[in-house]
Amino acid sequence: MTRLQELLNIDHPIIQAPMAGVQGSALAVAVSNAGGLGSLPCAMLAPEAMQKELAAIRAQTERPYNVNFFCHTPPAPDERREAGWRDALSPYYRELGIDPAGIPAGPGRRPFSAEAAELLETYRPPVVSFHFGLPSDELLARVRRWGAKVLASATTVDEGRWLAQRGVDVVIAQGVEAGGHRGMFLSDDLTTQVGTLALVRQLVKALDCPVVAAGGIADAQGVAAALALGAAGVQVGTAYLLCPEATTSAVHRRALKSEAARHTALTNLFTGRPARGIVNRLMRELQPMCPAAPAFPLATSAIAPLRAKAEAADSGDFSPLWSGQDASGCREIGASLLTRELARGCG
Structure with a gap:
């Protein structure tokens, strides 16, 4: 069992990447019920929609799940x-x-706010993750008060150290291969962005907290490679985009295939x-x-x-x-089956 599994109380060290605009609660529920950590992206959700999705998750799983927010300054x-x-x-x-x-x-897109924190307190999600840095100390303290584990993305060693110094429980090493938004927040210089395996190795050496590999991981072999370099788990997004539980549009699905x-x-x-x-x-x-x-x-x-x-x-x-x-791991299969297939790379 990896440090990530123990910390988050999950069966497999597999996190489904939160993907705003192409998923809702259904994908998160399927992954969590399969033993991974399902994620709900909240950056594009108004409070009413967020509440509806959180209620749906609570009604359909008793397993840990993650809610994700952006931390940009408008x-x-x-x-x-x-x-x-x-x-x-x-x-x-x-x-x-x-x-x-x-x-x-x-x-x-909406950054994490006091309004969002207040809504979350009703549901007390066990894991909260952030992209583009972290929210204010006050908002972060509110999240921690109900016992949530905090995850955040780093795209460089400097960002990983910055996050670790602020006490995050898990650093997600987002390599340049990853789909969707870069989580970079200390610099906007794209030449600082490196590949997943190189970033994972450097962060594992630099930090004491668990490091999760994200970017370019499409199958069990990719999972095994990340774990072999010291990652405590992986975060996978693109491979889930063709699952029936995803809300990926028809034109997007066709492009992926x-x-x-x-x-x-x-x-x-x-x-x-x-x-x-x-x-x-x-x-x-x-x-x-x-x-x-x-x-x-x-x-x-x-x-x-x-x-x-x-x-x-x-x-x-x-x-x-x-x-x-x-995108070679994109398959039109259920998210629970995909999660279990990815977990075969855990040994």
């Missing part, structure tokens, strides 16, 4: 930058018959922050990292109507097709 709106961003997207608005004047501005899934890149086009996804038309034509995109998460609102219009026509040209560098 940027001040920049009208000039927003206007420049919409100007860059104007050819696509014309092509799809969208009036940009009718597109409302919106945050797109296609040859296109072999070409991913880090892009800020969809939210304003680097995130790994399958390269599509928008990324090819505007370049994956575009300086015109507003700061996270303000880029989202201008893209939303393009995505909706294209997906209605069965196109993923303007969709964030999040995926890690290895």
Whole structure:
């Protein structure tokens, strides 16, 4: 039994990565009931929706589960930058018959807040994880008061040490192979980002707390490799995207099953922050990292109507097709079966 299993009271050292926008409680419940740690992403949930999902988890499992939040500082709106961003997207608005004047501005993602902490206290989830650093000391103390274990993502050794100094229970080593948003928070320099195996090895040497490997782990062999380098467990996201319990869109599912899934890149086009996804038309034509995109998460609102219009026509040209560098583990099987198959790599 690994330190992670003992700490979190789980049968398998497998954490299902929280994936906002492509899952709800159903995926988390299936993974937790299979002996792993299911995760509920809360960054895109309004309080009412969060409460509904938490109630669903409580009703369907007695096993430990994780709730995940972002910890970004919302940027001040920049009208000039927003206007420049919409100007860059104007050819696509014309092509799809969208009036940009009718597109409302919106945050797109919510950071952890006192309101969220108050709601969570009712349910007392056993594990709470954070992306983009940690919340304030006051909010973190509220989470700890009900006995929750705290997990947080690090993309560099410096970030891992920063988190450990603040007492997190588990550091998630997010390698550059991972799909979705980079958890980087001490620097926005993408040249600091390293591969999963290199990062895991360095963090295991640098920290006393358990380290979880995340990024590029698609099957039992990948699990075994991470554990062999000293990881106490793994976090897997992309492999779960084709499971029936996931809410992955039809265009996203098709992309994951296609040859296109072999070409991913880090892009800020969809939210304003680097995130790994399958390269599509928008990324090819505007370049994956575009300086015109507003700061996270303000880029989202201008893209939303393009995505909706294209997906209605069965196109993923303007969709964030999040995926890690290895989508080979994506299979249309139940999340519980996938969890057990991944666990075979634990020896």
